Amino acid sequence: MAKKAVEKGLTRKPWVKTTLAPGSKVVTDYFDKAGLTPYLDKVGFNLVGYGCTTCIGNSGPLPDEVSKAVNEADLAVTSVLSGNRNFEGRINPDVKMNYLASPPLVVAYAIAGSMKVNITTDALGTDQEGKPVFLKDIWPTEAEVNDVVANAIGEDMFNKSYQDVFAGDAQWQALPVPTGNTFEWDPESTYVRKPPYFEGLTMDPAPVEDIAGARVLAKLGDSVTTDHISPAGAIKADTPAGKYLTEHGVERRDFNSYGSRRGNHEVMIRGTFANIRLRNQIAPGTEGGFTRDFTQDGGPVSFIYDVSQNYQAAGTPLVILAGKEYGSGSSRDWAAKGTALLGVKAVIAESYERIHRSNLIGMGVLPLQFPEGASALSLGLTGEETYHITGVTALNEGGIPETVKVKAGEVEFDAKVRIDTPGEADYYRNGGIMQYVLRSLIRK
Template identity: 75%
Template sequence: MASIDSFGAKSVLDVAGKSYEIYRLDAVAKAGLDVASLPYSLKILLENLLRTENGSDITADDIRALAGWDANAEPNREIAFTPARVVLQDFTGVPAVVDLAAMREAMQDLGGDPSRINPLAPVELVIDHSVIVDAFGTNQSFQRNVDIEYGRNIERYQFLRWGQNAFDDFKVVPPGTGIVHQVNLEHLSRVVFTQPGEGITAAYPDTCVGTDSHTPMVNGLGVVAWGVGGIEAEAAMLGQPISMLIPRVVGFKLTGSLPEGATATDLVLTITERLRQHRVVGKFVEFYGPGVAAVPLANRATIGNMSPEYGSTISIFPIDDVTLRYLELTGRSAEQIALVEAYAKAQGMWHDPQAEPRFSEKLELDLSTVVPSIAGPKRPQDRIALTDSRDSFRAALTTLIGEPKQKPQGYDKAVAESFPASDPPAYEDSDKRSELPTDHMDEPSAGAGRARNPAAITFPDGSKGQVDHGSVVIAAITSCTNTSNPTVMIAAALLAKKAVEKGLNRKPWVKTSLAPGSRVVTDYYEKAGLTPYLEALGFNLVGYGCTTCIGNSGPLIPEVSQAVNSNDLAVVSVLSGNRNFEGRIHAEVKMNYLMSPPLVVAYALAGTMDIDMFKEPLGTGKDGQPVYLRDIWPSSAEVASVVESSIVSDMFKTGYADVFAGDERWQQLPTPDGDIFEWDAASTYVRKPPYFVGMPHAPEPVTDIAGARVLAKLGDSVTTDHISPAGSIAKNSPAAVYLMEHGVAQPDFNSYGSRRGNHEVMIRGTFANVRLRNQLAPGTEGGYTRDFTQPDAPVTSIFDASRSYLAAGTPLVILAGKEYGSGSSRDWAAKGTVLLGVRAVIAESYERIHRSNLLGMGVLPLQYQEGQDAQVLGLTGEETFDIIGVSALNDGGIPATVKVRAGAKEFDALLRIDTPSEAAYYRHGGIMQYVLRSLLN
């Protein structure tokens, strides 16, 4: 609790005979500040400052600055935000717990008390990213995948069990339960948080940060929550407030209601496109207006979930009757629901559809204008109206296969030396392709026959098929984004029912999967009697986890994989997910489209993207007649009827009754003991990280960077998936070589995401995405660069080049374009960068989380000034770089720019250290070192 209450805000709220201590916002209004017209989200932040005011990190001036917020001003005031709790998923949670374990050991080595390294806020970790779709299409798929998951990940799970015992207020939701964001939405979120105190319980808004960029999903409940990197989350766990600038807030007014045939997915893809075009990176987005009441809670959550896809920090809906009904449906107690309503109304946080809060910018959307849509083939913001999907696909295909790629000088020799025992990495050789004839693009015939390179397949059961450019080889109902929404999930099942009744089936080359975000989904499918129809089309349950959306799609059907690789086909995945970046879904799949669950089923029936869903049939029915999408698309009334009759509160109460206990297998896992973790030198999953080795009690002064070389020169929209892939480990990669040297056979490689507790694997996986294009090594795809420590600068792997530079004592820089580090809040994209020896990144612009993560690891984020980039400045990446002016940070100030000398060229770059706290993190070598020294002292 705060030790200072400058505004006399502390008060008591009585609800149903129980008293709660609260900090009233209207106390600030008595000081002549307009609190009533503040956006809902800023009211949450204001309460946070009132409650945590201590005269140092949070002062009365901070409170006045926030309450008197100038909507039109650019962000310039730093505040310290203290989240009520922290949410983790296992891919990011394992390295976070590894770091905490290493910090305990470092604290002990430095003579401090290791027990100081302990969460001071509730931490809840959900294991959801580990299950891979190895088995599919049978009733045994789920159990088989769970068995494989435990076999692959037992070391990680034992380590998390140790963390659950070693750290206070740290809970783990075991495998096979659900996706972190759906579990957070349906169970973990309190909306109003309570904390027992001396004689009275404190009540305050539920807020959280999570180590996954889609944490804003619970914005749909009115919970201020956003994604952070694991290193920032670790600091929050240890009681460090999160430094932030008071943001600009974009008001998004909603009117009308969705038309017949449009889904929540179509709505969110429309909003994603609008907000990405409007440029909301780093801003808060808040929905208001009369149309808000027409947006069901599940749709609100879908919109919040996609915040990172358009770059906003949060996308929030205020509390209203829709919120309360959802809390009741999902089994929250009557006492909690009454508290939420009373608190929101007492604090002016209850939604008024006629109110016009003061916003920095305003947008408006008439929901009735939303049309069926998809997005792709490689970015979620690239929305395509379904009516235009065929033409858009054909244009994208022409662009993709019409780009000849030449092998750079020294390429073959470099590959042979880097991977002597492995296949060379794939590249697209111009002599293997012919131009797609433009007259093909308007042929009237249907389906994949329009494409130019068909490959016949015979399957083990004797059936035959044909795959080509545009063939759909993965169709996945997956991801928290849509599986948390009963409307679209029921729509998918009803479409499957109608398709089966018509006599349709999925095409045999399509790998189908159903991976709900919680067990409640399969419960209501069973109650509605819809499971058999999904299973008839191959959409059997494969697991409760992220699966395909995170890149855990598993292998393609073997015969399909062979045909794709032998014929260099540009095949397609369709998924109800939130990410479709290059190389993310599957290394062999070049085109990826996001869409609603019912459209996923429809494309599995069609088997190709090269189809006009409004004019061409999906197939032929058992009566010999063509079956069109319109024939099997369920009406909104049909969907609503099934939702109403099939989903009840008891499903949520039962499903989450003992959510942290796990099954017998989880409970019987052997668990290490002790408060200090005993590292196993033979482990290939969990290793002691090097961040604190030789760390002195006080930081050394920071210095300018001299004689740096460029490790990679990259273009626009390089995502954290490009920098640190989460999916499969290629058999010809440096990470694969390391694993094989440590006795791990290829079938046991698992994924990069599951290996994040081992820095040796992750360093080798940094910049290893198979679709990465480094302009220093033109013509290559994957983790390749040139090594300028060697004569003629031969092409080699990025990892091997970094070792050469490290041995020579040469610092490294990365050159990049716009939106560098977009996508997942992946701390390993920053950790791997620093461990490769990179000291600075120079980009045209950054996504919020990755810039923060780079700073958190002691990497200097620099930005070209407006109108400048590598091309304008004539940078080739072959220059030697000096960065001058960094040492000015030792004086306590933050210079606006630093001077960059690249060979004979010189320019000023913006220093993207945005707050004094960030400057302190950089001076200490990173946020973990800063926190450790703070706790030590």
């Protein structure tokens, strides 16, 4: 596709950022052998890395003038990628929408420079003679593709690239390796820190308690994904996570991504509910990780992390209100871990994605469901109420209550308990699956 485009005198539009990040180094070998690399370079698809570079948000920033225009005018700009993740804001913090497409179509849209083009009927550009060039003019035939595959890809390429894959390069081999049977936590590390999951752990779990005096941290709509809850992409400098890294001596160019820093709970807590596209209904007019702080007069708007710290200092438990399909998308464990570490004790949703529901239980967070046909909207919940959830203590008797009673201000309703199996009930009684497993190992 790129070769035929170049031969027609086409290239990407100047406002389009293009990158090439293959899943394997072998791809570079067969592009080179096929003679395609120079053409990809001419269209602008220069090699920037391998693996998850693009879909984890590590393909770098947009040009300064483009980023400035997007943010100043609040533009809805898009990416087109041949990866497998297109969550909102995931590819780049400035890019709101992401479309998945085949690699040839990625090249085509870069040449067209707009998603408003009907790529099947509109011209992508003009050739050297000023004549319109359509997709059909540069689309490779099946025979051309088969010829490249047959002549450019060989077993030797894979053997060469992967025979020493576990040996690493000189930098990897030069890393100091600690000795001993237990991991040595580095208190200065900004990548891996000792998490607080087992602090104060006793051999016998404390009885399950009802939830009293809780406030709403976030009131969310339908189809909130795990990437909205715990984004895996780039870290913005003006967020709590970015400020934490800056305070710990990390320069902006070394922030990396939430996904790469998942071993540091301090970064990940600050990134929970920090997706740039999150809409929290109790903080209308905002977009991103913001909520209202009812520990202060008037409930001012602030970062969700900062507000959660104020609630925890006051000893106030938190709840999340949500719509349908809460926790859809990737089954990311940090979506549940971050929720728990923010002090959230219960989530009340219209429905759940099954793995996220289970993960919440695994972190000691109680998943509840609105009555059939009911929602926060139909019940008149604003998110400003104080919540009391009673009947949870029935779990101490060994069974699973079908419902618990929720009193939110003047509104009362019976919420369905979405602890669906006896095993999940055991995890919840232990405060989470990690505590359950550790206690089980000790008893052995």
